[in-house]
Amino acid sequence: MDNRITPMTITGVKVNYYFICKTKLWLFSHNIQMERESEDVSMGKLIHESRYSRVKKDIIIDNVISIDFLKKGDILEVHDIKKSKKMEEAHRWQLLYYLYYLHERGVEAVGVLNYPLLNKKEVIEPSEDDFKEMERIMDEIPRIVYGNVPAPVKRRLCRKCSYYEFCFGDEG
Template identity: 40%
Template sequence: MSIRGIEMHYYAVCKRKLWLFNRGIGFEQQHDRVAEGKILHEHAYERLDRELSIDDIAVVDALDGDWIREVKISSKMENADRLQMLYYLYLLRERGVEKKGLLSYPKEKKTTEICLDFEETLEVRAALEGVHQVLNGELPPFQKLKYCSKCAYQDFCEAGEAGDEE
C-alpha cells in the first residue's frame, strides 16, 4: 500500500481524519482553509520549480537546488509538517536522491530546515507502520483535538457525538 504525503501529515494530526481521507471521504475541496492554502502555494516562491512528483505517491511543493520546499499556511502543525517533509526526504533517498528540506511559512516569515538522519529515518519507518495499522483497522473513535475547529471534518466527526455529551 502506497502512503501519500498528506496521509503522513494526517497521521500526525488525527488518526480519524487519516482513516476517513484514505477511504475517499473528503471534505477538503469545499473547505476555506484548503482554498487559502492553494492560493498561498500558487503565489509563494513563484521563481522555483513547482510540484516535484515522487512516483505519484507524493508531490513536493517546490524544488530549490539541494532543497525541497513545502509551503504551509501556519506553523501550528509544525510537527505534522515535519513528519510529512521527513517522509518526502525518505522517499527521495530510497530512490537515490539526497535532498534537504525547508518548511516555509510565508505569512509568519518563518522557514525551518529539515534533514533526514538515522533517528528521523527510524521515526518515518515507525510512522509508516502506524499509518498501516490505522488504515487496516476500524474507524478510530472521535477525540476532540485543538485543531478540530479548523478541520474540514469537524461537522462530520462531531455529528455523532452530540447525543453523547449528556
C-alpha cells in the same frame, strides 16, 4: 511498478494526518471526502498559488509524493510551503517523508519548510534516527487504515476540519 493509489499507499498528506488526527487519516485514506473546504485549506491553496512564482511548483514523483518545489545546490533542497506553524510537527514529518522517499531511491536532500506569511524558513537535515522513526510510522499507518475507523476525539482543531460534521454532526 504499479503506481495506483490504494488505501495502503503512503503519501505525504497521510503522514501529516497521522500526526494531526488518526480519524482524519483513516477517512482520507478511504477516499471519504467532505464538500466543505475549510478556510485554512483555501488560504493555504491561495498562498501556494500566489507565492514563489519563479519556481516550478508541484513536482509529482511516482504518483505518490507531491513536492512544492525543488532547488538544486551543493545538496538538493526539497521545499514545502505552509501557512502557519500551528501544525509544525506534522509539517516536519511530512517533509521528512519526502526526504526518506528520496533517500530510499539514492537521492540525498535537505528539507526547507517555508512560512511566507511569517517570513520564516526552517531547514530540516534528516538523521538516521528520523529515518528509523519514519519506518515505524510507515508500518503503523497501514495498521490504522486497515483497522476500524478510530474514534474521533474532539479538540480545538476539529472546528476547522472538513470532517467535523461526519465526526460530531449529531451533537447539535
